[in-house]
Structure formats: C-alpha cells, structure tokens
Amino acid sequence: MSTILQIKNITKRYGGLTAVNDVSFDVNKGEILSVIGPNGAGKSTLFKLISSFVPATSGEVLFNGERISSLAPHKVARMGVVRTFQETTIFRSMTVRENIIVSHHLRSRASLFGFFLGTKQAKDDEAAFAASADDIVDFLGLQAIRNELASNLPQGHLRALGMAIGLATDPKVILLDEPFAGMNHDETMKMVGLVRRLRDERGVTVLLVEHDMPAVMKISDRIVCINFGQKLAEGTPQEIRENEKVIEAYLGSEDAAIGM
C-alpha cells in the first residue's frame, strides 16, 4: 500500500483562534478515510488546507511526495486533489447536466481560444464531456433530474450533484465534506454504496468528513478524530470506537453520543 497524501504538522490560525493545530497523518492510496470530530473541531478547515483553498499558517501537504500546500486551488485540482463543499455548493442557474459538463474543464485539451473558434479539438472535447457527464449521471442515478435546474433540487439530490461535479474533474483524491448531511437513512445507505463504488470502480481515494457515526463506521477503512483543532486519535473504526479520548471528546460535546 502506498501513501498518496501526507499531511505534515499542518496548522491554521485565524487571529487568536487556532482552527487546526499541528495535525499530521498519511492517507493511503485507494482507502476511504474519515475525519470525525465535534462541531467546530476544524474538519472543514483541514479540508480547505489540503485542497489549498486557505493558506496554512505552518506545515505542509504532500501529494505523491510533491508539496501542494502553497499552490493555487485550481492547480491542486489539476493535480487530482478535489474537494466538495460542506455547504451545498453547485452552479445554481445551470441544469444538472450543465453543472457536470462544465466541471469537466480540467480534461479539456483545446485552449479557451480553440473553444471560442470551435476547432475540431474543441468539438471533440465537448462531445467527450457530454458523454462522460451522461456516464456520471448514470453512475449516481440522476437520470430523472438531469435537465432539472440545480436551484430546484431537494437537499439529497444537491449532495449527489456536488459529488458529480467532483467526479467530473476525474480526481485521484476526493475530499467529501459531510456528503450524507440532510439525508435520511435510506438515502445515506445508498450514498455509502456510491462512495464505495467510487473507490472500487474508479480507484478514487476518498477522504470524508461526516457526523453520521453509523455511516462512518460502516464505510471507513481508517478514521482520524480531531478535537479543538488537534488530532486525538487515528485508527481503524474498531480502534476509534474503543479509544478513551474519543469517547470523552464526544461525551463532552453538544452533539452527544458517538452513536456506535
């Protein structure tokens, strides 16, 4: 098993507040790793640091041994590290299919000027994007809403669309921030299956932040638990479940039971 992502002593301070404090861990290629922790623990900030959306105060992130933490976010995406957002983030005034097609941008071989002129390469690209978008629509089971305007979609579908947008970039590592939020049990189980297939069929390494503990326990190969910005524990679901510090952190917090 090889390491695809190394997070090394990463720290993020907002003024006096240390949102992420000296966190280190490795992510193996092809694994599903979950980051858990109470509200405000610094999980989303950690994801923003990995995808280089916010600059780290100190520390670094390596992708396949290469430092990515000071690159512009679109460059990190170009290398294959793509995040989805905790807040429902989609292109509101586009249809589901348009959302997915436009998100294929990284795969274009024609230049922007080529697209403007409508060169053969550009037309080939567009055709390939459309075909791939239809694949993704099928993969995520979005056929029925493919031509629906994104702003009209219910929460569950928005989550799936967020993932579809991420998939369109053809990521090597995808960071999913609370992919099951706002879903009922059945929807969550369906999504858990999809995330698995993402890894199994498309070979994508998955990092996810989630509060739904049963789902986390079910899906994860490994779990990293953080609290007040610091790493508390790291291990298999079994190890995390029995970890004293983790149990304590969750008992002391508002969102109570870790639900195991």
Add this chain to the structure above:
Amino acid sequence: MDTKKLLGFAVFLLAVFVLVPLFIGATGRVDFFYTLTSVALLSVGAAGVWLTFYIGRINIGQGAYALVGGYVSAILVTQAGVSFWLTLPLAGLFCAAISVVIGLPILRLRGVYFAMVTLVLTEVARLSALALPVTNGAKGITSIPLPGELSFFGLTIIPAFGSLSNPRIGFYMMAVVLMVVTYLVLWRIVNSRLGHLCRSLQQNEELSASIGVNTAYLRVLAYAISSFFGGIAGAMFASIAQSIYPSSFVVADSVNFMLYCFLGGLGYVFGPMLGTLLLYFGWDLLSIAKQYQLLVYSGVMILLMLVLPNGVLSLLDKKEGRA
C-alpha cells in the same frame, strides 16, 4: 446556428445596412445617421460591460476605457501620423493592456466594492487626461483629421472619409460593422466553453476554482475583452467628433453603459444593444418633458427595473413560456 437564427441575423443585417440608410435618404433626416452611429458605438462599449456582468462583476468604469481609447487614437493620428484604421485596434489593445494591470488587483473585489473602484476609474481617467502633457490638458485634442483611405496592396477597402460626399454615412456604416462584429464575438464567447466558464464564475467562484478553473486568469481575460470594446468605441467617437476632451466621457457615461445592460437584460447577449437603443431614443423623446426630463427618465427607469428586473428581453421569455 440554426436556420431561424441565421434568418434573423440576415434580416438584421439587411435592416441596418440597407433599410435604415434608405429610410434616412427618403426622409432627408441625415441627423439620424449621427444618432444611430452613437447608438451603435455605445452598444459596443455596453457589450463589454455586459461581459463583466457575465463573470459576476458590476462594471461602472467603461467610460474610463472609452476615454483612454479616444486619446490613444487621437494622439497617434495627430502626433505620429498613424492611420486611423491602425489606431482603432491599437486603442483597443492599449485599453486591454492597462485593464490587465488594473484588473489583476481590483478583480479580487466583489459586489459593491468592485463597482465603487470602477466608478472611481472614470474620474481617474479624466484627471489624468487633464494632467498629462501628452493629452494637452483641458484644451483637449482638436481638429483630428477624418479617417484616411484603408487599402491592401493597392486595393481600396474603405475610401478616405474626406472624399465622401457625406462622411456621416461612412461613420454610420463603420460603426454598424463594429457593432455587428462585437456582438458576433460576444455571442460566440457566450455560447462556447469560455462563456460557460464565465457563468460558473458568476454563480460560484469557489466551486469554479475547485473544478480547476483558473479564476483569476478568466476574470482578467473577460475584463480585458470588455475594456478592448470600450477602447475601440472611444476611438471611433473621437474620430467622429474630430476632437477629444477630458470631459468627453464622464462618470455619467459609465453609469449609462451599465444602465443599457440592465435595461436590455443581463441574461441576453443582445440585451445591451437593445438597451442602448431604447435608452438613447427614450432620452431624446423625453425632451418634450422639458425641465422634467431627468425626473421622468429616472422614474421610468426605476419602474422598468421593478417590473422587468431581468431586462426588456425577458418579455420574450414569458411569451414563449420559458421563464
């Protein structure tokens, strides 16, 4: 392009290049040429403003680029003896170049902050024109010669305007050609991936970056194209008036460029063109209201924005049941 669009385009070309001149010839109202030339050129500038709206930025600074474009052309023609036809693209390119330098820092701003900075730009341009030695201060640059002949390998493409019996027709034709080309370019941008990416920027910049779009580059690119349009429009205006002054384009002009876009509709490529036409003629028609002209005008504008927030062209949508 499907046949219906192609047909519409052909009718439009016929109207602006043949019917309008015929009509003006028949009625003898040659002053209309001047009015319609202004509309065409203003709509070129407005097309640029519309493109910045398309990436989600409110641009109230197009007057600055029109002024700069006008001066670049005027200076090159009067002081370096460059052919007007060459100064036209040069004015556009010069404006695009400075808009890159200005845009890099200010395009990071969003919403009202960007809008305020662009508003100030027009004033900065005016004050610079007053202060710089090359622009000749408040006296401006006058007696700019009419455009000369444009020829390639001895073949005359455009005759010297001075030799025309009515240079107004020449300017009108030229302005309309510019307008048609501008809107073809704009239409093509919007309907290609370039436009789709602009829309993604408008709707969510963070997500756009996360799918790998170089958002900073795209913003500057769109702004540079926008300023290019502003620059060539300004150069044409200077040539028509045969003069340019620091006050040739002021803040009110920048605001008008923006209003043309609002009125026509921000969601429609041809919105700014229609908006310019309606607003320009609307203002003239309202001169019957005498001293209340501005009051009535403002009132009507406010009313229109309340009733048709998506612009006049959104009326078409409703009729076709697409809204």
